[in-house]
Amino acid sequence: MSFQKRTMKCGEPREEHVNQQITLNGWVQNVRNLGGLIFIDLRDRYGLMQLIIEPENQAELAQRATELKQEFVIWAKGTIRKREKPNQKMPTGYVEMLVSDYGIINRAELPPFEVSDDIETSEEIKLQYRYLDLRRPILQQKFIVRNQVYQILHKYYSDNDFLEVETPVLMKSTPEGARDFLVPSRINKGKFYALPQSPQLYKQILMVSGFDRYMQIVKCFRDEDLRSDRQPEFTQVDVEMSFVEIDDVLTMTEGAIRKIWKEVLGIEIEEKFRRMPYVEAMSKYGSDKPDLRYDLELKELTDAVKDCGFSVFADNIKAGGIVAALNAKGCAEFSRKKIDELTNLAKKYGAKGLAWMKFEKGEVNSPIAKFLNEQDIASIKEITKAEDGDLVLIVSDKWTRTYTVLGAIRIEIAKLSGIYDKIKDKFSFHWVTEFPLFEYDEEADRYVAMHHAFTSPMDEDLHNLDTAPDKVRAKAYDLVVNGAELGGGSIRIHDSHIQKRIFELMNLGEEEIEAKFGYFTKALKYGAPPHGGIALGLDRIVMTLCGTDNIRDVIAFPKTTSGLSLMDGCPSPVDNMQLAELAIKVIDEK
């Protein structure tokens, strides 16, 4: 054997091991050669251990130690001894290992960046050398958490009679919703598989098959643009249950989340999460995934200003729009520049502008004050509960846009006013429910499913299906924590007639339905039980547990925002032979 195997991990030695002979394997973090004394920090997944060589007694070892460099892989044998001056920053800092022998197992090139937690190396370099980046304890910790989450979920669902069943990765393309990644078929030239955006239809069919309770931790794929919290391949905790109503799915999910938070962070979460209808979430917080760690509620001003002299408000209301406001407490001191930045934010979200009113020293300072009479201003002040020192921000637009813009402003105000710093360590879980079943797609001039086309309408809204589809609410629910969507699900349609009706409302023709979803509606005709489920974003759960906003931190080998993997260079061209076998024509762009 070319090396001596470890008898202990680098993170393990403590005072109780003093005088023990041990062998360690690991990576050289750092060498401090003081001439008459050499310190080596050795690192593995479990921690960092200080080794010491005393040249006075170990001339040969000291001689060889000069060749030790960062990230060399070594074995080292020696005796644990107590340190007179402990390093209290390290768990192993009360002891050190006096080296009696060691050997280099493998050398390493000089790394492009130091393998340490507090580096500020660019994302580009770190992703090129992802294997070095992943050696950093701060990143390894996140994968330890991720592994904990896998174990907890598997045990929890298994204990509750769920079966993990693998669904295909090569499946039929369903062009509703996100873009599919396509995989050409060699055997069936000109035809394509798609990678699953989610195993939605398979898990519903498993319910038809009587599997009753299904879960799977599964990779999903969406060929859409990336964000700091969005990757083209991501992991979902996919769950489906038969003979259930909304409560059953929510309760089961609450149990899973509580268990994770308890076991990973030691935090007790309330048994029942607050539930909030979509309309309330939007009109109070301007988001379908509101951050409820702080209040800052929005207020509607439509009635108060519908007859006012400011034509921007009045005309918009006449055209069916609304006016709403956010009272930024204590923000009257904001400079013109700061307010301009807020206006730009509002415009980014599609607003035409942002009206503002500063309440200071009993007076109102506002560019729109001259269009309003005293009664208007008094009403606005009363509804927004504005006091001296407050800044009221007002948006006037269509319902959804008004609230979406104010929702973005609300978050910005929370950041600017220091609210965010106070709530960093808090978790606020809740459900958003009663989503609209459809939303109108102006571009396509038709209704599209807001959640997905297999979501059941609420029973009490069924009568509206034919007359006012946009008023129909769905048996759908999203799990939200701290302003981020952790997952969502619904009770599904188990009646093939209702399913067909929904497809019709979405303006899908008979033939189109048959071609796209025929196999599925057919399955529903053979005894489908009532069923429903949920899909949780596993990456987002781990992100929340680890307190990171970046999904790349919790995925071992992530893509950049342009969808590239900088380490292995994919996607990459393939040679013409491969393309020919797939009957794909080479396009010569020259």
Added chain:
RNA sequence: GGAAUCGUAGCUCAGUUUGGUUAGAGCGCCUGCCUGUCACGCAGGAGGUCGCGAGUUCGAGUCUCGUCGGUUCCGCCA
């Protein structure tokens, strides 16, 4: 599809506003010294395709256009 921002030594960045001699700093690296360091210290040294390509100019790291790449956001993400 769109916007913002960044790209200069192995790494992090200054220099670009207002074009002008030999492009700097910190860390790292190399050599030497050093017996209690733990961001070791001290002395010396090496190290550059200023992302890439055109253009303007007597002259471009600096100005213009294009292009590649990183990051963030809008659209998109049932």
